[in-house]
Amino acid sequence: MEMMSGAAMVVRALKDVGVKHVFGYPGGAVLDIYDALYAQEDVQHVLVRHEQAAAHMADGYARATGQTGTVLVTSGPGATNTLTGIATAYMDSIPMVILSGQVPSVHIGEDAFQETDMVGCSRPIVKHSFLVKRAIDIPDAIAKAYYIANTGRPGPVVVDLPKDIVNIQESHPYQFPDKVQMRSYNPTIKGHMGQIKKALKALLDAKRPVLYVGGGAIACDASSLVTELAEKLHLPVTNTLMGLGAFPGDHQQCIGMLGMHGTLEANKTMHNADCILALGARFDDRVTNNVDKFCPHATIIHVDIDPASISKTVNAHIPVVGSVKSVLTQFFEQMHEINDTERKEQLADWWEQIASWRTRKCLNYASSNELIKPQQVIESLYRHTQGDAYVSSDVGQHQMFAALYYPFAKPRRWINSGGLGTMGFGLPAAMGVQFAHPDAVVCCVTGDGSIQMNIQELSTCMQYGLPVKIISLNNRALGMVRQWQDMIYKGRHSHSYMDSLPDFVKLAEAYGHVGIKVDKPEELEDAMARCFALKDKLVFMDIAVDQNEHVYPMQIKYGAMDDMRLSKTERT
Amino acid sequence: MRRIISVLMENEPGALSRIIGLFSQRGYNVDSLCVAPIEDSSLSRLTITTAGDDKVIEQITKQVNKLIDVLKISDLTDGSHVERELMLIKVATRSDAVRDEVKRTVDIFRGQVVDITPRNYTIEITGTSDKLDAFIQTMSQTAEIVELSRTGVCGLARGEKAMRQ
Numbered sequence: 181m182e183m184m185s186g187a188a189m190v191v192r193a194l195k196d197v198g199v200k201h202v203f204g205y206p207g208g209a210v211l212d213i214y215d216a217l218y219a220q221e222d223v224q225h226v227l228v229r230h231e232q233a234a235a236h237m238a239d240g241y242a243r244a245t246g247q248t249g250t251v252l253v254t255s256g257p258g259a260t261n262t263l264t265g266i267a268t269a270y271m272d273s274i275p276m277v278i279l280s281g282q283v284p285s286v287h288i289g290e291d292a293f294q295e296t297d298m299v300g301c302s303r304p305i306v307k308h309s310f311l312v313k314r315a316i317d318i319p320d321a322i323a324k325a326y327y328i329a330n331t332g333r334p335g336p337v338v339v340d341l342p343k344d345i346v347n348i349q350e351s352h353p354y355q356f357p358d359k360v361q362m363r364s365y366n367p368t369i370k371g372h373m374g375q376i377k378k379a380l381k382a383l384l385d386a387k388r389p390v391l392y393v394g395g396g397a398i399a400c401d402a403s404s405l406v407t408e409l410a411e412k413l414h415l416p417v418t419n420t421l422m423g424l425g426a427f428p429g430d431h432q433q434c435i436g437m438l439g440m441h442g443t444l445e446a447n448k449t450m451h452n453a454d455c456i457l458a459l460g461a462r463f464d465d466r467v468t469n470n471v472d473k474f475c476p477h478a479t480i481i482h483v484d485i486d487p488a489s490i491s492k493t494v495n496a497h498i499p500v501v502g503s504v505k506s507v508l509t510q511f512f513e514q515m516h517e518i519n520d521t522e523r524k525e526q527l528a529d530w531w532e533q534i535a536s537w538r539t540r541k542c543l544n545y546a547s548s549n550e551l552i553k554p555q556q557v558i559e560s561l562y563r564h565t566q567g568d569a570y571v572s573s574d575v576g577q578h579q580m581f582a583a584l585y586y587p588f589a590k591p592r593r594w595i596n597s598g599g600l601g602t603m604g605f606g607l608p609a610a611m612g613v614q615f616a617h618p619d620a621v622v623c624c625v626t627g628d629g630s631i632q633m634n635i636q637e638l639s640t641c642m643q644y645g646l647p648v649k650i651i652s653l654n655n656r657a658l659g660m661v662r663q664w665q666d667m668i669y670k671g672r673h674s675h676s677y678m679d680s681l682p683d684f685v686k687l688a689e690a691y692g693h694v695g696i697k698v699d700k701p702e703e704l705e706d707a708m709a710r711c712f713a714l715k716d717k718l719v720f721m722d723i724a725v726d727q728n729e730h731v732y733p734m735q736i737k738y739g740a741m742d743d744m745r746l747s748k749t750e751r752t
Numbered sequence: 753m754r755r756i757i758s759v760l761m762e763n764e765p766g767a768l769s770r771i772i773g774l775f776s777q778r779g780y781n782v783d784s785l786c787v788a789p790i791e792d793s794s795l796s797r798l799t800i801t802t803a804g805d806d807k808v809i810e811q812i813t814k815q816v817n818k819l820i821d822v823l824k825i826s827d828l829t830d831g832s833h834v835e836r837e838l839m840l841i842k843v844a845t846r847s848d849a850v851r852d853e854v855k856r857t858v859d860i861f862r863g864q865v866v867d868i869t870p871r872n873y874t875i876e877i878t879g880t881s882d883k884l885d886a887f888i889q890t891m892s893q894t895a896e897i898v899e900l901s902r903t904g905v906c907g908l909a910r911g912e913k914a915m916r917q
């Protein structure tokens with residue numbers, strides 16, 4: 181058996197798992213591991229400027245590829261700085277492994293320098309965690325961590341490593357497990373046949389069916405199956421914020437995003453449906469609005485890999501536990517030949533009804549000669565990237581505009597913090613995507629508030645030459661907060677303005693990048709073209725947009741799904 | 753409604769805190785908790801009494817089951833079961849009359865006096881939680897209760913049904 185130090189084992193185990201990139205930041209407790217990282221080429225370490233960003237980078241990397249993202253940080257503040265990133269990944273079921281240094285075993289519990297109980301601090305926001313006690317257990321713990329993170333419902337896993345066990349002066353036998361097996365962890369992947377038959381019957385009998393597709397369909401790479409099912413059965417499809425791209429946004433059967441800022445047609449279709457097939461979606465409160473008024477006519481079929489997600493908020497009539505991919509495969513095995521003409525006829529009235537909702541064109545907005553409209557920026561971005569970019573976003577109005585006005589045709593292209601809504605996510609997440617896909621066009625749609633929450637990473641971008649395109653919708657305000665204040669708090673803009681914003685162009689230049697300022701509508705197209713012509717450069721587009729624009733449609737609180745405001749003056 | 757939930761889990765450091773953490777994080781009650789290793793000491797069995805409607809209990813079972821350390825979970829109150837709780841209770845015995853009355857009560861409840869000093873008796877008593885409540889109630893009318901400690905409920909399903917690895 182090969183002999184090596186605990187620190188060498190960490191690096192070796194990462195290599196054996198197949199890790200290519202580690203996002204991290206050094207400190208006392210992990211100096212041995214950093215020493216082991218030195219002068220080796222199997223694992224590339226990316227030095228960030230703040231540990232929160234390391235977690236978001238690993239997260240963006242994982243969302244874009246489906247592979248587990250990896251973070252390495254020191255004990256104490258290094259570890260606690262990752263918590264927001266871990267929570268973000270947890271809420272969106274993103275596979276991630278966080279290796280955190282810990283004080284030497286003998287000092288645990290003594291309030292030693294830079295000691296925090298990382299396993300304790302992260303407990304409610306991880307899928308699982310390990311505090312490794314002996315060097316020889318390192319390979320096993322790391323193998324298990326990656327296995328847990330990226331099987332079943334994915335999620336973040338913390339591996340806490342006390343300094344003494346990674347000591348480079350000591351040597352231990354290294355053995356990486358051939359196969360990970362855990363008696364207490366066996367996620368259900370295949371659906372129950374009886375349930376599948378019931379579900380299929382309900383779906384085929386329905387007169388007003390709808391597919392409601394969430395991030396779970398992307399997590400198990402089931403997008404092509406979703407499309408196949410929708411096309412075969414002529415089903416209307418709505419994607420959640422996390423599910424954008426699971427079904428092509430430019431497909432004629434796509435009725436857009438649903439929920440709080442969903443389209444009129446998506447929310448109407450849901451509300452009036454007689455059968456909802458939920459695929460890897462979790463009936464989150466940002467979708468359902470008032471659960472007591474939620475979709476009163478529908479038989480609900482809920483397919484999810486996590487049994488705890490089923491009937492948590494909305495009762496499922498036909499629960500199916502399993503991965504969307506396996507369950508849809510089983511669906512096809514059970515499905516008889518479909519007569520296309522009959523099928524179309526069966527749903528003709530329903531599609532007619534949907535067409536009438538579509539005529540409202542709920543995403544139309546009034547353009548202006550003086551002010552750039554945020555929607556217009558996203559439409560321009562769509563054109564200049566041929567609808568095929570990786571787009572990360574931060575949190576706020578700009579996020580909703582991006583979600584609504586950039587119809588993602590492919591899965592894993594839309595990278596956003598849906599569950600936790602973490603401002604500061606966008607830039608580092610985009611960087612993670614760019615590391616995974618060095619040649620792809622990667623954009624970060626952000627706002628003047630959010631971008632400042634991890635702006636230090638512009639320095640990391642310089643170091644690694646990441647040509648991320650930052651599209652900042654600068655409305656000089658915490659726009660989404662301001663919108664709520666306009667709507668609910670009589671326009672009392674309590675602390676929602678951004679006083680003394682920096683000159684973002686100069687700031688970008690200070691970090692060695694290109695900055696472009698855009699104020700006027702007529703400058704927008706040229707500026708976008710310039711931005712995307714600079715292929716190898718990070719470009720920071722500081723675009724002054726109309727400060728008074730609101731995101732519509734918007735559900736009305738306590739109402740049903742389809743109780744919505746359509747503009748400042750109109751409602752359903 | 754009161755429920756007794758039985759959990760078979762890895763006997764690992766941190767496993768218990770995950771379960772307890774989950775209860776507080778998701779706002780579930782823990783009325784009592786009883787935990788110890790089983791014959792295979794790599795496993796622990798934990799019994800929680802909690803309260804909630806069917807929907808809450810369903811969520812509790814699913815969420816606990818989702819924890820990586822948990823092998824099995826079952827709601828004992830779903831079927832017929834045996835449940836017991838053990839209590840040690842120390843009462844002041846200031847006079848012969850009190851001593852006699854205490855002894856009589858202990859006999860009626862099938863308890864046992866396990867320690868005696870000139871000033872007090874320590875009694876061991878086992879039964880359902882209701883029985884222990886009744887004992888405390890009765891005893892408090894006879895003697896001053898100095899202190900008591902209860903284990904919390906533990907239980908098993910009746911008959912063939914068993915929760916094994």
Ligand SMILES: Cc1ncc(C[n+]2csc(CCOP(=O)(O)OP(=O)(O)O)c2C)c(N)n1
Pocket residue numbers: 574575576577578579601602603604626627628629630631653655657658659660661
């Ligand atoms: C870390 C964090 N803090 C606070 C919030 C609450 N919040 C949601 S949107 C928003 C405003 C975002 O402003 P900006 O980034 O400029 O985007 P805009 O809405 O103006 O497009 C705030 C403060 C949050 N989501 N995340």
Ligand SMILES: [Mg+2]
Pocket residue numbers: 576627628629653654655656657658659
């Ligand atoms: Mg803003």
